[in-house]
Amino acid sequence: GQSPVKIMKETDGFVLNRLQYAVISEAWRLVQDGVISPRDVDIVMSEGLGMRYAFLGPLETAHLNADGFKGYCERYGEGINRVLTTFGSVPDFTGKTAEKIDTALWEDLPNKDEQLITRREWRNSCLSHLAKLKK
Structure with a gap:
């Protein structure tokens, strides 16, 4: 379901991961600063940005x-720049915020091993259906 792209210059990390890390970093900062809950970050992505970014x-x-x-x-450039200046430093991805996010994500999967497998299977099925839809 992925398409090849031309990388024109060497950079650290895969391009997909670099984009994902930018989103994860800001999600982390928003949770850390008490702006939004971990669960609501996922809702914003899955029901907002993710919907359009699938296409x-x-x-x-x-x-x-x-x-x-x-x-x-x-x-929108001026507003984007204003918001970007508030992003702050790169998170260290440890400590209380890591525990807060981890705890929130496990709340939906109380039987960790079995439900984690089931949730992964659901994700994979959704991605497979989406790939077929995009053809």
Whole structure:
């Protein structure tokens, strides 16, 4: 279900992981700062951004949300920059926030071993169906 892309320059980490790490880092900061719960972060992604990103990437999404990508930058660039300056440093991914997120995610899976396997199977099935839908 994945498509090849051309990497034009060497960088640390896979591109997919780099994008994922950016999202995880901000999710971490939002939970750490008490802005949102771990569960609600996942809802924002699965029922918000994730829905559109299954079909369009972030750049095309911006392109379609205005009169082209340049129009998007002109319209929203100042606000984006203002928000980006509040992101802060890279999280260390340890301590109380790690425990808070871990605890919240296990609440939905009280029988850890069995339910974790079931949840992974559900995820894989959903991804398989989505891949078929995209063809």
